Amino acid sequence: MSKKQDVALPVIRRLPRYYRFLSYQLEEGRERISSAELSRKMGLTASQIRQDFNCFGGFGQQGYGYNIALLREKIGDILGLNKKINTILVGVGNMGRAIANKMNFESEGFNLSAIFDSNPDAFGKKYQGVEVLDFKTVEEYCQNNDVKAAIVCVPDSAAREVVETLINSGIKVFWNFTHFDILMEYKDNDIVVENVHMNDSLMILRYLSKDI
Amino acid sequence: MSKKQDVALPVIRRLPRYYRFLSYQLEEGRERISSAELSRKMGLTASQIRQDFNCFGGFGQQGYGYNIALLREKIGDILGLNKKINTILVGVGNMGRAIANKMNFESEGFNLSAIFDSNPDAFGKKYQGVEVLDFKTVEEYCQNNDVKAAIVCVPDSAAREVVETLINSGIKVFWNFTHFDILMEYKDNDIVVENVHMNDSLMILRYLSKDI
DNA sequence: CTTCCTCCGTTAAATAATTAACTTATTTAT
DNA sequence: ATAAATAAGTTAATTATTTAACGGAGGAAG
Numbered sequence: 001m002s003k004k005q006d007v008a009l010p011v012i013r014r015l016p017r018y019y020r021f022l023s024y025q026l027e028e029g030r031e032r033i034s035s036a037e038l039s040r041k042m043g044l045t046a047s048q049i050r051q052d053f054n055c056f057g058g059f060g061q062q063g064y065g066y067n068i069a070l071l072r073e074k075i076g077d078i079l080g081l082n083k084k085i086n087t088i089l090v091g092v093g094n095m096g097r098a099i100a101n102k103m104n105f106e107s108e109g110f111n112l113s114a115i116f117d118s119n120p121d122a123f124g125k126k127y128q129g130v131e132v133l134d135f136k137t138v139e140e141y142c143q144n145n146d147v148k149a150a151i152v153c154v155p156d157s158a159a160r161e162v163v164e165t166l167i168n169s170g171i172k173v174f175w176n177f178t179h180f181d182i183l184m185e186y187k188d189n190d191i192v193v194e195n196v197h198m199n200d201s202l203m204i205l206r207y208l209s210k211d212i
Numbered sequence: 213m214s215k216k217q218d219v220a221l222p223v224i225r226r227l228p229r230y231y232r233f234l235s236y237q238l239e240e241g242r243e244r245i246s247s248a249e250l251s252r253k254m255g256l257t258a259s260q261i262r263q264d265f266n267c268f269g270g271f272g273q274q275g276y277g278y279n280i281a282l283l284r285e286k287i288g289d290i291l292g293l294n295k296k297i298n299t300i301l302v303g304v305g306n307m308g309r310a311i312a313n314k315m316n317f318e319s320e321g322f323n324l325s326a327i328f329d330s331n332p333d334a335f336g337k338k339y340q341g342v343e344v345l346d347f348k349t350v351e352e353y354c355q356n357n358d359v360k361a362a363i364v365c366v367p368d369s370a371a372r373e374v375v376e377t378l379i380n381s382g383i384k385v386f387w388n389f390t391h392f393d394i395l396m397e398y399k400d401n402d403i404v405v406e407n408v409h410m411n412d413s414l415m416i417l418r419y420l421s422k423d424i
Numbered sequence: 425c426t427t428c429c430t431c432c433g434t435t436a437a438a439t440a441a442t443t444a445a446c447t448t449a450t451t452t453a454t
Numbered sequence: 455a456t457a458a459a460t461a462a463g464t465t466a467a468t469t470a471t472t473t474a475a476c477g478g479a480g481g482a483a484g
Contacts, residue, residue: 247462258461262461262464263463263464266462266463266464270462272461272463273461273462274460274461275459276461277460277462
């Protein structure tokens with residue numbers, strides 16, 4: 001089953017926000033909503049909303065609007081939230097611990113299978129019930145447990161070596177918190193990368209606040 | 213001193229990466245670089261690079277290329293990294309601690325002035341030498357210390373109330389780690405917001421990894 | 425049952441962003 | 455010195471994205 005047509009990335013990047021917003025509406029007991037109301041409440045144009053949903057076939061009905069529960073479910077399906085992929089987290093420094101504790105992987109299509117670190121003091125500790133193992137064993141672990149994705153929370157200085165090991169372990173999906181440019185280095189390896197570059201985000205905020 | 217002309221946001225969002233890349237080149241002892249070489253190494257087109265830099269007046273020289281140190285400095289100036297604004301961090305849960313420990317605020321134009329939490333167990337602790345204070349005192353503190361920016365790392369459930377207090381305290385610049393839509397709620401208040409929505413990022417990664 | 429109103433899906437227009445092409449200044453090599 | 459090569463700045467073309475306009479299907483009301 002392949003995608004109807006490649007949907008533009010800007011559309012995809014809006015889907016999580018739709019999903020979240022619809023979840024809230026559902027919690028408030030709402031049943032239906034129109035693109036016009038959605039647009040007012042989310043600060044978008046109604047046109048964009050209809051265009052976005054139509055990329056996937058259109059889930060509304062003329063004269064009625066969208067059924068919130070249905071629309072939310074469809075977006076979840078598009079994102080793939082209902083099908084889990086096995087994932088490891090590498091690096092339990094400050095950020096790694098924050099991620100391990102804070103994120104709800106299950107509800108977002110990931111199954112946190114194990115955590116790795118190279119510091120023996122961390123071995124055996126558990127976060128969200130998942131144990132910290134020795135990074136030396138990561139390759140074997142990944143191959144035995146059908147691990148597809150890795151969350152990379154190691155210091156920049158270790159990133160190159162860690163990512164190389166992960167690539168060799170068959171990891172194809174990277175949630176990258178380092179500044180190491182995984183995609184650039186392994187562009188021929190059929191991988192996908194989503195970067196979380198806090199420093200970049202903060203610099204952009206600094207720019208935006210220049211006139212304040 | 214106002215901006216020559218409003219520069220497109222996509223251009224701004226590329227600046228931090230340029231800045232970082234140029235820093236690395238400098239560390240490696242390089243002195244000059246051409247848009248063509250930059251484009252190869254960063255995976256962009258040379259055209260885009262030249263267009264981007266030209267939004268700010270152009271810092272290169274025909275036949276020579278760009279002086280790395282100069283270009284880096286100019287980008288830093290554009291971003292405003294050399295002028296610090298007083299900033300507080302609110303919420304020292306897992307994420308707040310990770311941010312407090314990991315980020316180098318000084319080098320990015322921010323001066324971390326104080327940390328706030330509502331849990332008395334946290335009061336008096338220090339992160340990067342900055343003390344945790346009682347959130348009840350935040351309004352007074354901000355007014356006495358010319359605080360302009362806030363990093364919001366509280367749970368979603370507390371976000372609405374916390375942000376309202378911060379707005380009342382005169383905060384104009386928000387680095388927002390919650391799902392509360394600050395910009396939507398206070399769009400008439402002349403504020404700037406940069407969101408770090410980890411959940412959205414993870415969902416996007418889930419979508420991208422569907423065919424893996 | 426008929427009319428009016430709502431509101432999606434769709435097509436068209438406008439705007440924005442990226443890439444390519446061109447022109448000229450500067451450097452390097454002969 | 456002069457010619458050839460380099461490479462930025464700039465203008466033009468292309469492509470992508472967003473917004474607007476349209477037309478008809480379906481719901482609501484009398």
